[in-house]
Amino acid sequence: xxxxxxxxxxxxxxxxxxxxFRCDPISEHNRLYWYRQTLGQGPEFLTYFQNEAQLExxxxxxDRFSAERPKGSFSTLEIQRTEQGDSxxxxxxxxxxxxxxxxxxxxxxxxxxxx
Amino acid sequence: xxxxxxLGSHVSVSEGALVLLxxxxxxxxxxxxxxxxxYPNQGLQLLLKYTSAATLVxxxxxxxxxxxxxxxxxxxxxxxxHMSDAAExxxxxxxxxxxxxxxxxKGNQVVVIP
Numbered sequence: 001x002x003x004x005x006x007x008x009x010x011x012x013x014x015x016x017x018x019x020x021f022r023c024d025p026i027s028e029h030n031r032l033y034w035y036r037q038t039l040g041q042g043p044e045f046l047t048y049f050q051n052e053a054q055l056e057x058x059x060x061x062x063d064r065f066s067a068e069r070p071k072g073s074f075s076t077l078e079i080q081r082t083e084q085g086d087s088x089x090x091x092x093x094x095x096x097x098x099x100x101x102x103x104x105x106x107x108x109x110x111x112x113x114x115x
Numbered sequence: 116x117x118x119x120x121x122l123g124s125h126v127s128v129s130e131g132a133l134v135l136l137x138x139x140x141x142x143x144x145x146x147x148x149x150x151x152x153x154y155p156n157q158g159l160q161l162l163l164k165y166t167s168a169a170t171l172v173x174x175x176x177x178x179x180x181x182x183x184x185x186x187x188x189x190x191x192x193x194x195x196x197h198m199s200d201a202a203e204x205x206x207x208x209x210x211x212x213x214x215x216x217x218x219x220x221k222g223n224q225v226v227v228i229p
Contacts, residue, residue, distance in 0.1 A: 006158075040222075042119075042221050043205070045217065048215070101215055103161060103164060106151075109157075
């Protein structure tokens with residue numbers, strides 16, 4: 001059973017460029033979450049999907065951010081016109097939800113540095 | 116909205132001594148509570164979780180946590196610290212029942228002194 005994978009692991013970009021990250025969840029997991037973690041802080045919720053439907057977005061997710069999960073499997077998170085404040089670790093998690101609460105399993109994260 | 120407070124960003128503990136990490140939560144409904152551990156350059160690994168069953172929860176690597184509703188706490192303990200326990204630990208709360216997003220505390224960086 002492979003875990004959650006994320007690519008790339010590291011991304012360095014210049015301010016104003018667009019970046020896209022990919023997350024591959026544990027197979028058969030119907031929920032997929034994105035979080036952002038800045039230095040010295042805990043992860044903060046960004047958005048989540050149940051299958052292909054995006055069910056909730058945090059106010060942290062500005063218009064420059066967009067996430068998709070087109071076939072209910074992998075997901076992409078795109079940041080347009082990156083700013084230095086976007087520098088952070090972007091974490092993806094997946095879970096199997098059958099009602100009630102679910103346990104989220106995290107990937108290794110993508111570390112974004114905006115110069 | 117739910118939230119978690121973890122005090123003391125850095126915690127030093129001698130090898131073989133008790134590890135105690137404090138977590139207090141705020142939630143408008145009965146919460147689900149989690150402890151995760153993060154090693155350098157890695158994602159978060161689940162240590163243990165409370166989902167309204169037994170109030171004393173045992174996890175991996177010898178850790179356990181006790182849910183105390185009256186104190187709104189979910190403190191993490193391990194009787195004897197090992198060098199491999201050096202990592203960052205996060206407490207998180209979820210309201211469940213469709214609202215499964217996790218709200219994390221700021222974390223505790225644990226340093227184990229030989």
